[in-house]
Amino acid sequence: MVKLSVVGILAGLDEEALTDVERHINRKNFSAGAQMIEPEADSSDVYLILSGRVRIVNYSLSGREITLEEIGAGGCVGQLSAIDGQPRSACVFAVDDTEVAILSPANFETVVKSHPSVGWNVIRELARIVRTSTRRIVDVSTLGANERVVAEIMRRAQQVSDDTGAAVLSPVPVHSEIAGRVSTSRETVARVMGSLGRKGLVNKVDNGLHVPDVRRLEEFLSESIH
Numbered sequence: 001m002v003k004l005s006v007v008g009i010l011a012g013l014d015e016e017a018l019t020d021v022e023r024h025i026n027r028k029n030f031s032a033g034a035q036m037i038e039p040e041a042d043s044s045d046v047y048l049i050l051s052g053r054v055r056i057v058n059y060s061l062s063g064r065e066i067t068l069e070e071i072g073a074g075g076c077v078g079q080l081s082a083i084d085g086q087p088r089s090a091c092v093f094a095v096d097d098t099e100v101a102i103l104s105p106a107n108f109e110t111v112v113k114s115h116p117s118v119g120w121n122v123i124r125e126l127a128r129i130v131r132t133s134t135r136r137i138v139d140v141s142t143l144g145a146n147e148r149v150v151a152e153i154m155r156r157a158q159q160v161s162d163d164t165g166a167a168v169l170s171p172v173p174v175h176s177e178i179a180g181r182v183s184t185s186r187e188t189v190a191r192v193m194g195s196l197g198r199k200g201l202v203n204k205v206d207n208g209l210h211v212p213d214v215r216r217l218e219e220f221l222s223e224s225i226h
Contacts, residue, residue, distance in 0.1 A: 001027075002050040002099055008074045009048070009121040017115055024107035030094040037078060037092035044081040044105040049073055052098025057180065058090045067180035069132065070095065079122060082108045140183055143225065148182035149192040150221045153202065157211040165215055170208030 004010055004018050004025075013021065025048070030036055036047060036054060047054075049071060056068040056077060068090055071077060077092050082105040103111065112119040139148050157167035175189040182189075196202045201217050203210050211217055 002073075004048070004050075004101060006050060006074050007048045007076065007101070009076055009118055009125060011121060012117050013115060020114065021111055024111055025101040025103055027099065027101055030098045030100065032094055032096050032098075034094045035091065036094055036098075036100070037088050037090070039088055039091045041088045043088070044078070044085060046076060046078045046082045046103040046105075046108045047092070048101040048103065049075045049077070050099040050101055053095040054098060055093050055095050055177070056090050057093065064183075065180050066183060067177055070177070076125070079108070079125070081105075145182070145184040145188050146192050147221060147224050148184060149178060149189050150196070150217070150224065152178055152182050153193075153196070153209075153211070154214065154217050154221055157214045157217060161211075161214045165213055167211040167214055168205065168208045169211070172204060172209045 004021055005013070010018065010021060027050075030052075032052075037043070039058065051073050053070060053072045054075075054077060055070050058066050058068060060066060078088075080086070081088055082103070085105070112122065139151060143151060153169070153173070156169050156173070160169065161167040175186045175193070179186045179189045193202065196217075197204075199220070200212065201220060203212070
């Protein structure tokens with residue numbers, strides 16, 4: 001059984017506190033591809049991701065799927081509706097087989113009030129969401145589609161770069177997922193990735209997409225913008 005200690009908002013809780021949280025949750029498994037949360041649904045449960053990975057998506061008026069974020073083990077989804085009681089603002093799918101711990105709104109409130117550090121961690125997570133959303137708005141408003149693709153690859157590489165300035169994105173980013181995330185087409189993503197490959201800025205390796213020099217990719221993006 002996966003321990004609750006993997007969950008970011010529960011970081012810092014001792015065993016006694018985690019045991020208390022355990023009494024308030026229900027564990028559930030979702031198969032890859034299963035829909036966990038429907039948009040506009042009235043449910044307000046909070047899902048703590050114990051293993052696997054989920055994708056948060058929304059849809060434009062034309063029906064285009066827009067990927068807002070992918071969250072792996074340790075993350076959580078659904079906290080906004082639990083806090084304000086409003087309908088769900090997005091749809092959540094399991095990307096891989098995923099195990100979650102579910103907190104009802106009442107139990108979520110109980111846990112936050114019983115363990116103040118959880119409340120602070122939730123605030124920090126909400127701040128991260130706001131910053132991410134702001135960055136996406138700026139990108140869509142100021143960058144062309146090609147530049148948004150490069151910026152997305154660059155940011156992912158920055159998060160996992162090593163001491164030499166290189167990075168491996170594993171698994172290889174799926175074109176449709178990137179397209180949904182930066183509001184463009186799969187064809188545009190394929191074209192940009194092909195161009196980056198020809199320039200030696202990225203290349204596929206056995207364990208993922210290799211970015212030999214993240215700084216060089218940053219410089220390329222800066223030159224493209226100007």
